[in-house]
Amino acid sequence: MQRFAVKLNAGGQVTLQPEVRDGIGARPGDELSLVLDGTHATLARAEPGLARMREIAWHARAAGATPDPGEDPIGDALVAEDERTKSRP
Structure with missing residues (x-):
């Protein structure tokens, strides 16, 4: 097991070191x-499903594949x- 320190910035964000990203197979946009x-948290790539369907x-x-509305509900x-x-803020 490896441990990595991350720092929470004022905007509530953290930066993941390359070793962490590589370890979970994460790429920008994942x-x-x-x-x-x-009080413990586990970070992983999101399960396939809605995230994968959104990507598709x-x-x-x-x-440019835009079927007529109603053909592909x-x-x-x-x-x-x-x-x-x-559109979320």
């Missing part, structure tokens, strides 16, 4: 999962959720 157990929808939209919902989360 969603991470932070699990709290009392983003890549499809970036490639799951894709429509994912794109709408992606836009909603981007």
Whole structure:
């Protein structure tokens, strides 16, 4: 087991050292999962699922794959959720 010190900045953010990012296979833009157990926290890459579906929808939209609304209700919902989360302050 390795331990790494991180410092919380005034904005509530931490920077993960390259060894931590490499250790969990995280890249810029990846969603991470932070699990709290009392005062202990575990950090991991987010489970595939909604995060992966959002990524697929983003890549499809970036490639110009935009089916008519209603032809792909799951894709429509994912794109709408992606836009909603981007608009959060």
